[in-house]
Amino acid sequence: MKKTVTVNLDKTIFNIDDDAYTVLESYLEALHDHFKKEEGGQEIMNDIESRISELFKERLGFGMQVITLQEVNEVIAIMGQPDEIENPLDSGTAPDNNADGDNSGQTTDTSNNESHKSTKRLYRDPDNRILGGVASGMGYYFGIDTVAIRVIMVLLLPLWASSVWIYLLLWICIPEARTTSQKLEMRGETPTVDNIKRAVEEEKENVSRNGGVANSIWRSIGSIFRGLFKFIFICIGGLIAISIIGALVTCIISILGFFFLGTATITTPFFSIFPGGMHVLNGHWELVVFTLSLFFTFGIPLYAILRAVLGSIFHWKAQSSALNIFLLVLWILSLVGLFVSTFIYIPEYPLLNL
8 A cells, every 4th residue: 555645737636656756856856956047947847847747647548547656767767867958068168078978978868868759740830830830830740841831832722722621620630739848749859858948948049039020020910810710710610519509409309209209300491300200119210320320420529629629728637538439439330320320221211301
């Protein structure tokens, strides 16, 4: 039996064994002492804690409920020790002293980084964006110049009208790289302590360097277009949400009609589903399958969208992997049920009475 400690790390609650908590606390205190005298040290510490929280979440995703000493040691090995952080003053004052020791340290650090290489992840780049950062993010992911991708998108615009919708879908589906760790993963770099420190310093230099008039004009134009696209998103999303909610309400009415009245008739301004007088007790179970499948086919994506939007606003805790897998399986079964009931069991009924 072990004593556990509850900690709040980057707005996420973790249960950690007492011995693991002692090691983690000492590690974070050592990092804090290292960065407290540097400019932007608190920002670096926030990004480091955010990365540690992400690594803990990955390990809890395997069904674990408590962070043990093994997980803490693994995370520390990935992040790196404070004494492994490059210091320009030290490297500049004594470049040739202890050459063998330096080489061995570099070899150890290189081998450690190689054992924890980070694969590139597709994110939208908020720092170099014109609209949503899709082109810049794809440029990092595929190793292509961002300007070339933007030129291709502009050339496709008059030739292929669907390119606008494809861009909007990519804008919605691809997450934005908000934290320093995510920006490093976008570039294919491992979010270690040293890399996070370097990325924060580079970001500050880029902000001061990109303060020219031309960049300000481009960013202002981009802000105008982003506001326009957000307005379009809200309008289109509202119409889609109203349509889906209307379909769900009609499905609920149909289900209640099945079980309490023995009939089901759904009439909308566009079409009528289910002719009246379909008695469930007389063997028309396929209509029940169709209605339930229709309900879950529209309901699960609507729930996922609302959960993602509200979760990002109110910082809700991520859903468990088991629940996500269950909803995915249920949605796939709903699609199968919708297909089977529509094209196999109910072709003789006039489902669409225009």
